[in-house]
Amino acid sequence: GAGVSQSPRYKVAKRGQDVALRCDPISGHVSLFWYQQALGQGPEFLTYFQNEAQLDKSGLPSDRFFAERPEGSVSTLKIQRTQQEDSAVYLCASSLAMNSNQPQHFGDGTRLSIL
């Protein structure tokens, strides 16, 4: 496909369960970003990869959040022992180059609901 692909589109989990969210970036894109978007708000940065290296994870809200991109392409965001405040849309974005000023292209996101 031509765009960033995320799965699943919707995820419902009970509090305390672990979840895994997947992102397939645009082919050849070096940089990959995860953002969290609460209802009615702008996306907020979680973490950033350049190829397989996680260069910035300053936005991850707690040590329950973990992200990886082992082969420099697909990325997974894992949330352990989910809590109700984790409910949000999780957006993935990718960009072509390593340097700044490059457009970030977003996927449709995963809407996570914690019951």
Place this chain on the structure above:
Amino acid sequence: GENVEQHPSTLSVQEGDSAVIKCTYSDSASNYFPWYKQELGKRPQLIIDIRSNVGEKKDQRIAVTLNKTAKHFSLHITETQPEDSAVYFCAAINNAGNMLTFGGGTRLMVKP
């Protein structure tokens, strides 16, 4: 870190009128400013961006202006159409050059 403020939070215009959305940023080292359009339940879609070495950029009915001295930038939509109705987000790249910091969004409603 970077802080981006956006206003208004809601904007209602008549079809054919112009719409202007304004943003301010705090980090003088920020150098890339994209605008995204997000329809309900869909991805943020990049509609226009501007880099700090220019003051204005235009693409058909959409234009963005940047005032680096005042640290503010604006989105201008002319001849609005009902399909322009969406939430618009401004953003800025921080001085480390990776993550986007978003404004709070503007819900634009274009009445036919």
